[in-house]
Amino acid sequence: xxxxxxxxxxxxxxxxxxxxxxxxxxxxxxxxxxxxxxxxxxxxxxxxxxxxxxxxxxxxxxxxxxxxxxxxxxxxxxxxxxxxxxxxxxxxxxxxxxxxxxxxxxxxxxxxxxxxxxxxxxxxxxxxxxxxxxxxxxxxxxxxxxxxxxxxxxxxxxxxxxxxxxxxxxxxxxxxxxxxxxxxxxxxxxxxxxxxxxxxxxxxxxxxxxxxxxxxxxxxxxxxxxxxxxxxxxxxxxxxxxxxxxxxxxxxxxxxxxxxxxxxxxxxxxxxxxxxxxxxxxxxxxxxxxxxxxxxxxxxxxxxxxxxxxxxxxxxxxxxxxxxxxxxxxxxxxxxxxxxxxxxxxxx
Numbered sequence: 001x002x003x004x005x006x007x008x009x010x011x012x013x014x015x016x017x018x019x020x021x022x023x024x025x026x027x028x029x030x031x032x033x034x035x036x037x038x039x040x041x042x043x044x045x046x047x048x049x050x051x052x053x054x055x056x057x058x059x060x061x062x063x064x065x066x067x068x069x070x071x072x073x074x075x076x077x078x079x080x081x082x083x084x085x086x087x088x089x090x091x092x093x094x095x096x097x098x099x100x101x102x103x104x105x106x107x108x109x110x111x112x113x114x115x116x117x118x119x120x121x122x123x124x125x126x127x128x129x130x131x132x133x134x135x136x137x138x139x140x141x142x143x144x145x146x147x148x149x150x151x152x153x154x155x156x157x158x159x160x161x162x163x164x165x166x167x168x169x170x171x172x173x174x175x176x177x178x179x180x181x182x183x184x185x186x187x188x189x190x191x192x193x194x195x196x197x198x199x200x201x202x203x204x205x206x207x208x209x210x211x212x213x214x215x216x217x218x219x220x221x222x223x224x225x226x227x228x229x230x231x232x233x234x235x236x237x238x239x240x241x242x243x244x245x246x247x248x249x250x251x252x253x254x255x256x257x258x259x260x261x262x263x264x265x266x267x268x269x270x271x272x273x274x275x276x277x278x279x280x281x282x283x284x285x286x287x288x289x290x291x292x293x294x295x296x297x298x299x300x301x302x303x304x305x306x307x308x309x310x311x312x313x314x315x316x317x318x319x320x321x322x323x324x325x326x327x328x329x330x331x332x333x334x335x336x337x338x339x340x341x342x343x344x345x346x347x348x
Contacts, residue, residue, distance in 0.1 A: 004213045005190050011197035011206075015050065018201055020088050022048045028149055030091035031114070033077065033101055035259045035289070036122045037093050038138055038279045040161035040269065043203065044153045045145045051199035052077050052086065053238040065107055071100040071321045072348075073236050078104055081112045091116035091148065093141075097291050098324050116148040125293040126284045138280040158275035168203045169265040171210035176262065178217060179254040180309055183226035185217050188253025189240045190224075195261055196238065227252035231306050231341075233332060234317035235325045235348075236260055242317065242348060255309035257302045258317075263287045266301070290328035298328075299335050306339060313342045320347055 011018065019029045028047040032039065042049040054076025062079035080086060092114040094105035105119050121137055123130035142153050175194055178185040186194075194213075198206045227250045232243065237260050243253050256262055267286040272278035287301045288294040306314065314336045318325045333343045 004209065004216060005186070005193075007209050008190070008193045008197040011201050012193060015053070015197075015200040016085055016088070019048065019050055022202075023088050023090075028090040029088055030093060030116070030145075031086055031089045032093045033104070034095035034097045034120075034122070035264050035286075036095050036097055036283050037120060038141065038283050040158060040165050040279050041138065041142050041145065041153065041276075042091075042093070043161040043164070044157040045142075045149055046151060046157075047090065047145075047149065048202060049199075050089075050201075051196075051238075052081070052092075053196075053200075054080055056239055056241065065111065069321050070103075071098075071323075072319050073238070073322070074100040074104050078107060081108060086112070086114075089114045091118070091145075093118045093120060095120045095122045097122055097289065098322075100321075100323075116144075118144050123284065124291055131281060131284055134284050135277055135280040138276055138283075142276060155275055158279070159271070162269045162271070162275055162279065164203045164207070166268045166270070168198060168207050168210070169268055171207060171214065172198065172265045174214055175210060176255075182229075182310075183223055184252060184254050185220055185223055187224040187247055188230075188232070188243045188251075188256070189247060191253075192237065192240045192243055192256070192258075192261060195264060196240075199260070199264070224252065229254045229310060229312045231255040231257065231302070231309065231311040231314045231336075232261075232317055233257035233302055233314065234329070235319040235322040237317065242346075246315065251313075255305040255311055257298075257305060259289055262305065263289065263301075290324040295328075295331070299332065302332065303335065303339065306336065306341065311341065313344070316343060316345045318345070318347050 023029050030042045030047045030049055031052045032049055033052050039049040059075045059079040061082040062075045066075055092108055094101055096102045109117055123134055146153055230251045230253050232253055237258050269278050269282040288298045316329050316333055318329055336343050
């Protein structure tokens with residue numbers, strides 16, 4: 001059992017090596033920064049989509065270019081790029097999900113020099129007009145990939161991508177449900193490593209690992225110790241170190257509301273005659289991040305997670321200078337307190 005769980009951790013620690021191995025087989029690698037990026041289109045172009053992560057080390061290189069109040073996650077990602085960690089990328093896709101992401105696109109374009117670079121203009125609502133606008137954005141994205149990489153993206157390849165990605169989402173949901181048990185069969189750290197690793201490796205290979213985990217987990221000999229059942233909500237979390245600290249202190253993270261957690265995989269694409277339209281619809285209708293003008297849907301998801309996993313407390317985790325989540329935090333704290341939950345606010 002440990003070997004399966006360690007596989008997800010190893011994927012994370014070896015993510016740059018894995019991407020370079022992919023590239024050595026004459027395959028392309030495309031980096032992305034926001035979960036509103038339709039990965040299926042990249043996959044259908046026979047390229048490997050990898051989420052750009054930062055690290056916990058200092059950001060002296062990025063500090064020369066960014067103001068002191070820039071988001072620490074963006075600063076870390078840009079620092080990794082300036083170090084050359086992502087020099088294998090054939091492409092980079094950014095989104096205007098927040099001002100920091102948008103400006104990192106400009107900085108990346110000027111100072112990192114990735115061969116193909118694309119900006120997705122993501123609407124901040126999901127009205128009928130916004131859906132039509134975003135569909136056109138996804139069409140342009142598909143066409144730009146075809147032009148850059150010289151291969152046609154067919155409806156057949158898009159449907160195959162949807163099938164592979166939806167399977168991954170369903171398997172991750174089943175893995176998350178292992179934390180409903182008392183004690184949970186997997187820890188919060190292990191669950192986060194599963195989701196993070198799914199963003200940086202082939203979904204086909206990741207599906208195999210998840211299937212193996214689900215078939216073997218019931219006989220696990222070393223389940224996590226039972227602790228105070230917690231939900232963690234907040235900013236992007238690309239390292240499990242905070243959850244490791246919480247769980248070492250007697251907590252048990254059994255649920256989350258993170259873009260690197262449940263919000264990433266909770267909603268499926270499904271099937272429609274036009275796969276590209278189905279993809280665009282899924283991304284605009286998925287569990288919203290705080291930059292979207294759909295606060296009620298976001299709160300509903302968080303409350304459902306709290307009830308579904310029988311949590312006893314919540315942690316609101318906010319990266320320093322993450323404006324969207326900083327505005328969101330006071331409202332969300334009140335909603336969770338109204339459920340009778342103690343809430344801890346942490347700025348990281």
